[in-house]
Amino acid sequence: MDATAQVQLLKENVEIFLPDNALEEKLALAEKENRKLIIKLGFDPTAPDLHLGHAVVLKKLRQFQELGHTIVIIIGDFTARIGDPTGKNKSRPPLSSEQVKVNAQTYVNQLSKILDVSKCVIRYNSEWLGAMDMTAAISLLSQVTLAQIMQRTDFNNRFTSGLPISLHELVYPLLQGFDSSVIHADIEMGGTDQLFNCSMGRQMQESAGSTGQAVVCMPLLRGIDGSAKMSKSEGNIVGLTDHPNEMFGKIMSIPDALLPEYLHLTTDFSKSEKQELLDRLQQGENPMNIKKLVGLNVVTQYHSTDEAQQAQDFFQNQFQNKRFDEKEFITVSLVTLGLGISENLRLIDLCKGLKPEESRSNLKKLIEAGSVTVNGLKVTYAQSSLEPSSFPVKVRIGKRGFFEVLS
RNA sequence: GGGGAGAUUCCAGAGUGGCCAAAUGGGACGGACUGUAACUCCGUUAGCGUAAGCUUUCGAAGGUUCGAAUCCUUCUCUCCCCA
Numbered sequence: 283m284d285a286t287a288q289v290q291l292l293k294e295n296v297e298i299f300l301p302d303n304a305l306e307e308k309l310a311l312a313e314k315e316n317r318k319l320i321i322k323l324g325f326d327p328t329a330p331d332l333h334l335g336h337a338v339v340l341k342k343l344r345q346f347q348e349l350g351h352t353i354v355i356i357i358g359d360f361t362a363r364i365g366d367p368t369g370k371n372k373s374r375p376p377l378s379s380e381q382v383k384v385n386a387q388t389y390v391n392q393l394s395k396i397l398d399v400s401k402c403v404i405r406y407n408s409e410w411l412g413a414m415d416m417t418a419a420i421s422l423l424s425q426v427t428l429a430q431i432m433q434r435t436d437f438n439n440r441f442t443s444g445l446p447i448s449l450h451e452l453v454y455p456l457l458q459g460f461d462s463s464v465i466h467a468d469i470e471m472g473g474t475d476q477l478f479n480c481s482m483g484r485q486m487q488e489s490a491g492s493t494g495q496a497v498v499c500m501p502l503l504r505g506i507d508g509s510a511k512m513s514k515s516e517g518n519i520v521g522l523t524d525h526p527n528e529m530f531g532k533i534m535s536i537p538d539a540l541l542p543e544y545l546h547l548t549t550d551f552s553k554s555e556k557q558e559l560l561d562r563l564q565q566g567e568n569p570m571n572i573k574k575l576v577g578l579n580v581v582t583q584y585h586s587t588d589e590a591q592q593a594q595d596f597f598q599n600q601f602q603n604k605r606f607d608e609k610e611f612i613t614v615s616l617v618t619l620g621l622g623i624s625e626n627l628r629l630i631d632l633c634k635g636l637k638p639e640e641s642r643s644n645l646k647k648l649i650e651a652g653s654v655t656v657n658g659l660k661v662t663y664a665q666s667s668l669e670p671s672s673f674p675v676k677v678r679i680g681k682r683g684f685f686e687v688l689s
Numbered sequence: 690g691g692g693g694a695g696a697u698u699c700c701a702g703a704g705u706g707g708c709c710a711a712a713u714g715g716g717a718c719g720g721a722c723u724g725u726a727a728c729u730c731c732g733u734u735a736g737c738g739u740a741a742g743c744u745u746u747c748g749a750a751g752g753u754u755c756g757a758a759u760c761c762u763u764c765u766c767u768c769c770c771c772a
Contacts, residue, residue, distance in 0.1 A: 570724045
């Protein structure tokens with residue numbers, strides 16, 4: 283691939299380059315010094331569940347990796363004790379070192395779905411941050427002013443709206459920046475929400491007398507509910523390890539308005555394929571069709587073509603087909619639910635057995651609201667009893683709970 | 690260090706002795722409609738009980754009272770102003 287083609291590929295979907303011609307500059311540098319670039323990606327081991335939002339960044343990293351550049355993953359085990367304040371207004375509980383190890387391992391496993399982990403360098407930042415003494419720490423702190431730190435939107439918002447900001451949170455960007463300095467990063471990747479932290483790294487490197495890293499930020503993928511950002515705490519994620527059926531279903535449930543964004547950021551389609559699908563949307567084709575194609579594509583990336591196809595079939599049968607009998611049910615027996623078959627097994631008790639995580643009060647409300655059907659018929663009285671002779675019985679609870687109960 | 694304000698159910702935010710499991714809005718969930726989209730409408734939103742009702746909940750711990758989210762004491766945390 284020639285240089286221009288490389289740049290074009292690497293620029294696709296990127297939202298922010300800092301400085302503007304960062305990429306060209308760094309690539310030229312690599313060429314001149316006859317070496318590959320060091321690309322940094324930081325990871326906070328408090329939240330090891332990767333989702334499609336992370337994948338946007340990881341896919342870009344893969345492109346760099348495929349061009350031979352070195353990916354350095356920083357496991358922020360030290361900084362996890364502080365907690366990245368990005369978008370947060372509450373402090374997080376500290377993690378034990380065992381928990382950090384477990385999380386790091388899960389994280390790396392998930393990374394391998396996208397990156398060739400064997401070619402990545404993995405470093406823990408406690409290695410240098412933990413060893414730092416007070417003199418070095420103070421000297422680090424002296425490199426940045428309060429006004430600079432307060433430029434960060436998040437701190438600014440919290441400050442102006444009277445919310446607490448602890449001092450240790452202010453230090454977080456510096457430590458993350460110091461990481462860049464230690465590993466001599468050429469480029470730091472992240473979502474646009476990491477812009478501040480990443481540019482701090484650039485500054486730290488420069489004040490340490492070396493060349494500052496370039497910052498490459500990918501757009502933030504919005505959550506499946508259409509809210510600003512996909513994040514676990516919002517409960518709007520598509521996890522990379524989600525079951526194919528679930529993954530497909532989640533894609534189908536995104537608002538139509540999000541479809542172009544998902545098409546661009548989450549799929550593997552080529553530029554021309556993407557354009558073709560966008561054209562079809564524009565021409566008024568039912569967005570559902572395009573959404574299915576996106577769903578198929580995404581599930582294929584993280585599972586397989588077959589599983590993606592099966593997921594689509596499942597979806598069509600389970601949710602689009604109106605015939606109750608033809609749906610798939612999870613088979614359970616009364617015995618495994620710990621329920622004996624008796625003269626008067628009440629519906630509420632059966633539901634509690636099937637959905638133990640729901641409270642009885644809540645299940646009762648669901649039944650009364652008409653969300654429970656027995657053999658396809660709504661039953662709205664929680665105390666209804668089920669005759670022993672009526673088993674096996676098919677019970678649906680809410681949109682997604684399909685059970686066939688054997689006696 | 691001194692002075693002031695505040696902490697309410699998932700979130701925001703009312704409530705200043707009984708009518709408070711706590712207004713209202715948001716979110717979430719469920720129902721109708723549908724393409725598990727959007728829009729719209731309706732319902733639910735502490736737990737347990739078939740029910741009457743009972744239990745726990747308004748930063749924490751004590752106290753006053755027949756009765757406390759509301760009053761008092763101590764404590765914890767936060768914000769603002771002055772130094």
